[in-house]
Amino acid sequence: MLFDSLSFFIFLPIVFVLYWFLFNKQLLLQNSFLLLTSYLFYSLWDWRFLFLILSSTILDFFVGQRIYSSDSIQLKKRWLWVSILFNLGLLGFFKYYNFFIDSWVDFVSVFGYELKSAWTLQIILPVGISFYTFQTMSYSLDIYYKRITPSRNFISFATFVSFFPQLVAGPIERASNLLSQITAKRTFNYKQCTEGLKLILWGLFKKVVIADSIAPIVDDIFANYSTYPASTLILGVSLFSFQVYGDFSGYSDIAIGTSKLFGIELMSNFKFPNFSRNVTEYWQRWHISLSTWFRHYVYIPLGGSRVNKLKSVRNIAIIFLVSGFWHGANWTFIAWGAIHAILYIPVFLMEKNRIYMNTVVAENSWFPSIKEVIQIILTFFLITFSRIFFRSESITDAYSFLLQIYSDFRFETYQHPLGYRMIDYFILLIVFILYEFIIRRNERAPFNFKSKTVRFILYTLVILGMLLFYDDSIDRSFIYFQF
Amino acid sequence: MKKLIIKSFLYMSVILLSLEALVRVFYLGKDTPTRFLDEYKVEKWAPNQQGFSVTGNRRQNFSEFKINNSGYNSYREFTPSKNKIEVALVGDSFIEGFHQNYYNSIGKKIENEIPNIEVYEYGYAGYDFADQLHLINAYRDQFDLIDYIVLGIKFSNDLTRSRYNVITDRSALESPFNKLLKKSKLIVYCKSIGILDPPLRLISQVSNLFSPESQSSNSHVNIAIESKKEIEYLKNFKKLVSLYGFDKSKYILILDSNVTNPIFLNYLDTNGYQYIDFFPSFTSTKKPTTLIYDKHWNNYGRTIIAKEISKFLKSKLIDIK
Numbered sequence: 001m002l003f004d005s006l007s008f009f010i011f012l013p014i015v016f017v018l019y020w021f022l023f024n025k026q027l028l029l030q031n032s033f034l035l036l037t038s039y040l041f042y043s044l045w046d047w048r049f050l051f052l053i054l055s056s057t058i059l060d061f062f063v064g065q066r067i068y069s070s071d072s073i074q075l076k077k078r079w080l081w082v083s084i085l086f087n088l089g090l091l092g093f094f095k096y097y098n099f100f101i102d103s104w105v106d107f108v109s110v111f112g113y114e115l116k117s118a119w120t121l122q123i124i125l126p127v128g129i130s131f132y133t134f135q136t137m138s139y140s141l142d143i144y145y146k147r148i149t150p151s152r153n154f155i156s157f158a159t160f161v162s163f164f165p166q167l168v169a170g171p172i173e174r175a176s177n178l179l180s181q182i183t184a185k186r187t188f189n190y191k192q193c194t195e196g197l198k199l200i201l202w203g204l205f206k207k208v209v210i211a212d213s214i215a216p217i218v219d220d221i222f223a224n225y226s227t228y229p230a231s232t233l234i235l236g237v238s239l240f241s242f243q244v245y246g247d248f249s250g251y252s253d254i255a256i257g258t259s260k261l262f263g264i265e266l267m268s269n270f271k272f273p274n275f276s277r278n279v280t281e282y283w284q285r286w287h288i289s290l291s292t293w294f295r296h297y298v299y300i301p302l303g304g305s306r307v308n309k310l311k312s313v314r315n316i317a318i319i320f321l322v323s324g325f326w327h328g329a330n331w332t333f334i335a336w337g338a339i340h341a342i343l344y345i346p347v348f349l350m351e352k353n354r355i356y357m358n359t360v361v362a363e364n365s366w367f368p369s370i371k372e373v374i375q376i377i378l379t380f381f382l383i384t385f386s387r388i389f390f391r392s393e394s395i396t397d398a399y400s401f402l403l404q405i406y407s408d409f410r411f412e413t414y415q416h417p418l419g420y421r422m423i424d425y426f427i428l429l430i431v432f433i434l435y436e437f438i439i440r441r442n443e444r445a446p447f448n449f450k451s452k453t454v455r456f457i458l459y460t461l462v463i464l465g466m467l468l469f470y471d472d473s474i475d476r477s478f479i480y481f482q483f
Numbered sequence: 484m485k486k487l488i489i490k491s492f493l494y495m496s497v498i499l500l501s502l503e504a505l506v507r508v509f510y511l512g513k514d515t516p517t518r519f520l521d522e523y524k525v526e527k528w529a530p531n532q533q534g535f536s537v538t539g540n541r542r543q544n545f546s547e548f549k550i551n552n553s554g555y556n557s558y559r560e561f562t563p564s565k566n567k568i569e570v571a572l573v574g575d576s577f578i579e580g581f582h583q584n585y586y587n588s589i590g591k592k593i594e595n596e597i598p599n600i601e602v603y604e605y606g607y608a609g610y611d612f613a614d615q616l617h618l619i620n621a622y623r624d625q626f627d628l629i630d631y632i633v634l635g636i637k638f639s640n641d642l643t644r645s646r647y648n649v650i651t652d653r654s655a656l657e658s659p660f661n662k663l664l665k666k667s668k669l670i671v672y673c674k675s676i677g678i679l680d681p682p683l684r685l686i687s688q689v690s691n692l693f694s695p696e697s698q699s700s701n702s703h704v705n706i707a708i709e710s711k712k713e714i715e716y717l718k719n720f721k722k723l724v725s726l727y728g729f730d731k732s733k734y735i736l737i738l739d740s741n742v743t744n745p746i747f748l749n750y751l752d753t754n755g756y757q758y759i760d761f762f763p764s765f766t767s768t769k770k771p772t773t774l775i776y777d778k779h780w781n782n783y784g785r786t787i788i789a790k791e792i793s794k795f796l797k798s799k800l801i802d803i804k
Binding site: 188418459463 | 494502505511540672673680
């Protein structure tokens with residue numbers, strides 16, 4: 001059930017009304033209802049994979065208690081490994097099994113051994129597995145590091161693991177934030193609900209108008225890159241940057257907005273990354289729930305930046321490579337991670353990785369300075385370059401794409417594959433960038449204007465935009481569902 | 484909670500009204516002329532209407548239509564007489580041409596190609612072969628004065644019945660409820676861009692659940708049905724021709740041989756039916772011949788059609804002279 005589908009727009013109001021009218025009396029009722037709803041939501045994708053979520057839930061529920069009650073560190077560690085191995089095992093089998101087999105076959109063929117890839121299996125990737133396995137692992141890790149105490153209530157814990165708004169593509173929540181809200185009875189809050197509805201509206205705009213309308217152009221350019229000149233390829237990868245941002249941040253906004261309707265606050269996942277002034281700021285603004293996960297559970301345990309420079313650089317390289325690999329079982333994602341490590345490390349070595357923390361571009365002015373504009377464009381260019389690898393089917397494709405830019409370096413007007421006016425999309429993106437710049441200070445309040453009239457006009461224009469760019473014929477699934 | 488529901492409802496109502504206004508201001512929704520069933524049970528547009536046809540979310544195609552006194556979209560009135568050369572184009576929406584400005588139609592293009600002739604376009608969306616022959620038969624006194632009649636035919640669509648009768652589904656579009664819906668330009672616009680398709684599909688699926696007949700299909704049965712249908716279509720053609728009459732010397736079919744059954748083409752060839760095949764001209768060009776969002780011919784496609792008809796007519800008009 002996609003967030004921008006009709007079925008979700010029938011599902012959500014029904015669940016919302018039942019939740020606040022019928023199941024509002026007790027915490028147990030609230031959580032039981034949310035759990036059943038979440039399982040129903042997930043089973044509409046593929047009911048068979050419910051058993052995976054359930055097994056991960058049961059295991060981590062008991063392992064969490066064992067970690068907590070064990071006296072010795074060694075025993076705690078053993079139980080922690082049970083959780084990690086089980087969750088990574090699930091992930092490894094369903095997501096990476098074929099990749100490892102194929103990579104091994106390719107590797108031995110370098111030495112002249114011809115192996116048939118007979119061990120590869122027809123495995124369907126369960127939706128959201130990368131997200132919920134990381135979420136349950138964080139629970140066990142937090143108990144191990146004594147950040148939280150284990151839940152004694154299975155219903156609450158299961159609701160934490162499978163909470164439907166963020167089940168299939170995050171934000172990847174930590175128990176300290178989400179579980180603590182789930183274990184407390186929620187009361188209806190009008191303001192929170194209206195904020196949620198506004199976020200849902202803005203998320204839908206980003207998904208339907210920005211991501212989906214650009215998708216056919218990007219698909220066409222990446223599918224036929226060998227026939228296009230450099231100008232078209234640069235246009236294609238730049239548009240992909242907006243597509244993936246609109247798609248994923250749109251999804252996150254809908255998830256956060258939907259959670260608000262049920263009285264639950266999820267963490268922010270995007271903070272206008274397109275206005276980042278360097279790559280380190282970008283990583284403070286892009287897919288925040290994943291980058292904080294890696295920081296807390298990989299980077300800091302490895303020593304973070306408290307060790308010597310060389311080890312810190314190693315730690316940064318590790319988290320970017322792992323982060324790349326998390327995105328998918330393909331060398332393209334590892335290359336993408338490696339590029340980000342290469343871009344990040346110099347900024348880190350110059351000790352400029354924290355200079356833009358908790359600030360925003362044009363902090364105290366209406367317009368950015370020329371320096372900031374140059375920084376933003378440069379950062380966007382570097383990030384977009386890395387996305388050639390992110391979007392390509394293989395390393396060979398990414399290399400050929402780059403080679404085509406170099407060898408056919410000329411400008412040519414691009415025609416939309418379906419014959420639509422390209423100018424519509426350029427105007428749309430300019431308006432979108434300008435609007436995001438105006439609202440850049442608060443990612444959770446996209447319509448934060450004092451005047452009711454202005455707000456009303458904006459709601460109307462956003463819906464009109466969706467009508468103007470709606471296309472029933474395109475694939476509407478979210479990009480990050482494949483991860 | 485009550486406050487949220489009431490305010491959401493109020494906001495949605497005002498937003499819908501604003502959207503209705505915006506759709507009207509930017510002319511995003513098309514005008515739909517009124518249908519009309521005349522004394523001979525011929526379905527056509529109510530005479531003397533004017534408006535704009537819009538295609539695509541962002542007005543990708545915007546054209547003006549004008550329904551003449553005879554109830555068809557044309558820049559001219561139909562006044563056939565013995566002392567002029569007239570050609571009638573009879574067909575469905577492709578001839579009707581709401582997707583073009585009425586003063587730049589196929590008929591107008593033919594008139595530009597061949598001076599001193601008048602082209603009358605009897606086009607109406609959904610007209611099949613039965614509709615076309617019934618129209619000619621009903622207005623025989625007028626069509627007898629016309630020198631050549633070109634009939635658009637698509638084998639898979641236009642020969643599904645062997646006798647003309649009024650299509651109630653199309654007449655139902657003029658029901659008070661549908662007329663009321665059409666008053667909202669927002670609804671017309673949403674319907675045209677397909678945003679109402681998912682809810683309509685859902686309603687249809689739900690209603691099918693309660694329907695006792697569930698359709699099953701397999702490929703063997705489908706092939707058998709298709710081949711049976713083709714034989715039936717040919718039979719329908721023969722029946723219609725014998726029922727309403729078909730003057731082989733002045734009736735000309737226009738078709739796309741690529742989507743026409745060879746058995747039918749063979750029948751036309753062996754029985755002396757004249758036809759214009761526009762498939763070779765459409766395939767020999769690299770430029771698109773249809774509109775965006777729409778399968779109808781674009782200006783270039785219409786020019787090709789007009790040239791094909793003109794070429795054919797020119798050869799015939801030499802005979803007349």
